[in-house]
Amino acid sequence: MKLIRSIGAMALVCATGVLPVFAQKQAAPQPPKPQVSEATKQKAAEDNANPDAVVLADFQKRVDAYLAIHRDAAKGAASLKETNDPAQIKHAQEALAGKIRAARATAKPGDIMTPEIRNKFRRLMYPVVQGPAAQGTSGSAKAVKADVKDELKENREEQAEEGGKPVVLKVNATYPPDTPLPSTPPQMLMALPKLPEQLEYRIVGKNLIIRDIDANIIVDFVPNAIQ
Amino acid sequence: MRRVFFFVWIPVAVLCAMPAASVTAQTQAAAPAPQSVPAGKVLLPNKAGSIKFAVIGDTGTGDKHQLAVAKQLASTRSQFPFEFVVMVGDNIYGGNTAKDFDKKFATPYKPLLDGGVKFYAALGNHDDPSERFYKPFNMNGERYYSFKPADGVRFYALDSTYMDEKQLKWFEDQLKMSGSEWKVAFFHHPPYSSGETHGSDETLRTQLEPLFVKYGINVVLTGHEHFYERIKPQKGIAYFITGSSAKLREGNITPADFEAAGFDTGYTFMIVEVVGDDMFYQAMTDAGKTIDSGSIRRIGKVEPTPNRTSQPVVPTTGNGKKLPPAGDRK
Numbered sequence: 247m248k249l250i251r252s253i254g255a256m257a258l259v260c261a262t263g264v265l266p267v268f269a270q271k272q273a274a275p276q277p278p279k280p281q282v283s284e285a286t287k288q289k290a291a292e293d294n295a296n297p298d299a300v301v302l303a304d305f306q307k308r309v310d311a312y313l314a315i316h317r318d319a320a321k322g323a324a325s326l327k328e329t330n331d332p333a334q335i336k337h338a339q340e341a342l343a344g345k346i347r348a349a350r351a352t353a354k355p356g357d358i359m360t361p362e363i364r365n366k367f368r369r370l371m372y373p374v375v376q377g378p379a380a381q382g383t384s385g386s387a388k389a390v391k392a393d394v395k396d397e398l399k400e401n402r403e404e405q406a407e408e409g410g411k412p413v414v415l416k417v418n419a420t421y422p423p424d425t426p427l428p429s430t431p432p433q434m435l436m437a438l439p440k441l442p443e444q445l446e447y448r449i450v451g452k453n454l455i456i457r458d459i460d461a462n463i464i465v466d467f468v469p470n471a472i473q
Numbered sequence: 474m475r476r477v478f479f480f481v482w483i484p485v486a487v488l489c490a491m492p493a494a495s496v497t498a499q500t501q502a503a504a505p506a507p508q509s510v511p512a513g514k515v516l517l518p519n520k521a522g523s524i525k526f527a528v529i530g531d532t533g534t535g536d537k538h539q540l541a542v543a544k545q546l547a548s549t550r551s552q553f554p555f556e557f558v559v560m561v562g563d564n565i566y567g568g569n570t571a572k573d574f575d576k577k578f579a580t581p582y583k584p585l586l587d588g589g590v591k592f593y594a595a596l597g598n599h600d601d602p603s604e605r606f607y608k609p610f611n612m613n614g615e616r617y618y619s620f621k622p623a624d625g626v627r628f629y630a631l632d633s634t635y636m637d638e639k640q641l642k643w644f645e646d647q648l649k650m651s652g653s654e655w656k657v658a659f660f661h662h663p664p665y666s667s668g669e670t671h672g673s674d675e676t677l678r679t680q681l682e683p684l685f686v687k688y689g690i691n692v693v694l695t696g697h698e699h700f701y702e703r704i705k706p707q708k709g710i711a712y713f714i715t716g717s718s719a720k721l722r723e724g725n726i727t728p729a730d731f732e733a734a735g736f737d738t739g740y741t742f743m744i745v746e747v748v749g750d751d752m753f754y755q756a757m758t759d760a761g762k763t764i765d766s767g768s769i770r771r772i773g774k775v776e777p778t779p780n781r782t783s784q785p786v787v788p789t790t791g792n793g794k795k796l797p798p799a800g801d802r803k
Contacts, residue, residue: 328608332574335606396670397598404599408567424568429598432634432662436676440637443616446602459602 277372278473281365301366302439308358312350312465313442316458319345326460336423336462343461347418355417358456358466367454367468370437375472394431398472401428401449413450415467421448421457430454513545513761515553517746517753524623525553528659528743529718530561530696531597535576538740539719541759543581546742549757550585553744557622558582558590561696561715562597562633562661564610569601578609593620595630597661597696602632616640619647626747627651629690631660636680644681648688655747655771658685659694663714665707667729668698670722685710691771692752700725700737701756703765707731711769715756717741736764 282290282297286304290297323342329335359367374394404426411422421427430447438447441456445465448455454471455464510516519525527546532539546558565577579586586592586609594610596602605612612618616632617640629647632640648656663671664678674697685693686708696716704712717740726735739758746753750772756765 326603326606326614328606328614330608331571332569332607333571335603336571338606339603404566422568423570424573426567427569427599427601429634432598432674432676435635443635443639446635462601462603 277376278365278368280369281362283362286362298366301362304360305358305363305366305439308360308363309441309445312358313444315346315349316342316444316461319349320460339460339462340420343418343420343458343463346458346461346463350418353417355415355466357417359468364468364471367438368471368473371434371454371471372473374431374434374437394433397429397431398449401426404428413455413464415450415453415455415464415469417464417466419464421455421462421464423462510763510766513548513552513757514763515549515744516755516763516766517553517744518748519553519746520748524626524747525555526622526745527555527558528561528694528713528715528745529558530661530694530714531563531699531716532560532581532719533563533565533567533573533577533599534719535573535581536719538721538759539577539581542718542740542742543585545757545759545761546582547584547588548761549744550588550590553746555744556590558585558592559628559657559659559694560592560594560610561659561694562595563599563696563716563720564594564597564604565601566599569604574607591622593628593630595660596632596634598634617643621654624654625749626655626657629656629658631658631681633660633662633674633677633695636677641680641684645684645688648684648690651688655692655752656688656690657692657694658690661695662697663695663702663712663716664693665704665712665731666695666698666702666714667727667732667735668700668702668714668722669725669727671698682708682710692769694743698722698725700735701741701743701764702726702732702736703734703754703756703767704731705733706769711752713743713754715741715743734765739764 280298282301286297286300290300293300319342323345324338326335326338356364405428408426411425413422413425428449430449434449435447441447444458444460446457446459448457449472452470452472454468456466457463458465517525527549529542529546532542565573567573567577582590582592591611592609594604594612596604596616602616604610605614605616611620612630616635617630619627619629621627629644631644658681662674662677664674664681666673684690690710693710693712695712695714698714698716699720699722700714700717702714704714717737719740721737721740723738726732726737736756739760739762741756741758741764743754743756751768751770753768754766755763757763
C-alpha cells in the first residue's frame with residue numbers, strides 16, 4: 247500500500263513538472279494580425295498581387311533608396327581599407343556615417359520600416375520564435391525554435407558579461423562600438439527579406455535593427471520585433 | 474518505507490528534474506582520450522616541407538581561457554612549427570574597439586604573430602563584418618575568400634551567417650577553377666553537430682554539401698559549438714568542430730550516430746599537417762592533453778568530377794590503421 251502511495255506521489259511530482267509546460271503553451275502570444283493600409287490594398291488589387299508582396303516590394307524600394315545615399319556618401323568618404331590599426335576602421339566608418347547623416351538629416355523612424363512593413367516583419371519573425379510551424383527542415387521545427395531561443399539567450403548573456411553602453415534605438419545613431427553586436431539567428435535571417443551586403447539585421451533585445459556595416463549606424467528599426 | 478524512498482523516490486525525482494545529467498555522462502564516456510600521450514607531445518609526423526597549420530575557433534573573449542589556449546598553442550609551435558592559423562569565427566566577442574582587438578587577438582597571440590605566423594579568419598555570428606579590414610586577419614577586405622598557402626592545398630573561408638546566392642556562386646566558381654590540391658573549407662556554423670545548444674545547421678548543409686561533393690572538398694573546419702567534435706566522414710568529407718578555444722559549453726554533446734569523437738569538458742585547438750595525400754590532425758587542450766588524433770587519406774582520382782557522389786576519404790589512425798568504431802575508443 248505504501249509502495250502504491252509512493253508511486254502515486256512520484257507520478258504527481260512528474261506531472262507538476264509537465265504542467266507548467268502546458269501552461270506556457272497556452273500562454274504563448276498570438277501571431278500578430280496583418281495590418282495593411284487601404285492604399286496598399288488598392289495597389290495590390292490594381293497589380294493583381296498579394297498585399298504582402300506589395301509591402302515587401304515597398305521595403306525593397308526603400309532599401310534601394312537608402313543604398314543610393316550610401317553609395318553617394320561612400321564616393322566622397324575615405325574608403326575602408328585593410329589596416330593593422332583597428333582605430334582606422336572606426337575612423338573610416340565615422341567619416342562615412344557623417345556623410346550619410348548629412349544626406350539623411352531629416353530621416354526618422356519608419357522611413358524605411360513603415361508601420362505595415364514593421365507589421366510584416368513581426369509576422370515573418372513570429373513563426374521562427376513562437377509559432378507551431380517554425381521555419382527549418384522537416385522534423386526539426388522544435389530544434390530550430392530551441393536554437394533560436396538559445397541564440398537570443400546567448401546574446402543576453404554576452405551583453406551582461408561585456409557591458410557597454412545601451413543601444414539607443416535612433417535612426418542615424420552610431421551603434422556603440424564597445425557594446426556587443428548581438429547575433430541574429432540564421433533561421434531568422436532566412437525568414438526576412440535579403441539585404442544588400444552593406445546592411446545587416448541585428449537583434450537588440452526584442453527589437454530588430456538594420457545596421458549599416460560600413461558606417462556602423464542604425465538605419466531604421468522594428469520595435470518589439472520579437473513577439 | 475525508507476528504502477522505497479531512497480531507492481525509488483530519489484532516483485526518479487532526480488531523473489525527472491535533470492534530464493541533461495545522463496547526456497553529460499554519455500558524452501564523457503564517448504570522448505576518446507589517449508591517456509598514454511604525455512602532455513604537450515605532438516603526434517603528427519612533423520616532416521620537413523609539409524604544410525603545417527593550427528585551427529582555433531570562438532576565440533575572441535580576451536579572458537584567461539583564451540590566454541591559456543594561446544599559450545599552449547605557442548608552446549606547441551616550438552615543437553611543431555606551423556606557419557599559419559585558421560580561425561573559424563567569433564574572432565572578437567563583445568565590443569570591437571581598438572582596445573578589443575588588442576585584448577582579444579593581438580595580445581593573446583603576440584608570440585605567434587611575432588614569430589611570423591599568419592592568421593586567416595572566417596566571420597562568425599558574433600563578429601562585425603568590418604573585421605574583414607583588419608589586416609592581421611588576412612581576409613583581403615572580403616567576407617569570403619580563398620588562399621593557397623603552399624602547393625598542394627587550398628582553403629576557402631566562407632561567411633556562413635549570410636550564405637546568399639552571390640557567395641554560393643563565388644564559391645562554385647572558385648571550386649571550378651581549383652586543381653587537384655587538398656580542398657579545405659572553413660566557416661563558423663557546423664553542417665553536422667551533436668551539440669545540444671545549436672546542433673547541425675541543416676539549412677547550410679543543404680546549401681553547401683552538394684558543392685562539397687561535386688567539386689571534391691576534402692575537409693570542413695567549423696566552430697560555433699563550444700566544444701571539439703570530429704564527425705564520421707559524411708559523403709566522403711571529413712568535418713571538424715573546434716569552437717572551444719576560449720568558450721566552453723560543458724556536457725553539451727549529445728549522442729549522435731555521426732559523431733566519431735567529441736570532447737566537451739575543456740578548452741581546445743587543433744594542429745594539422747598535410748603530407749602528400751595524407752592529412753594528419755591532433756586536437757589538444759589548453760593543458761596540452763591530446764584528446765583526439767588520426768589522419769585522413771585521399772585516395773583515387775581527386776580532380777573535380779561533375780557527377781561525383783562522394784569524395785574518397787578514408788579516416789585512419791596516426792599510424793595508418795583504420796579507426797575502430799567510436800564506441801571502442803574509450
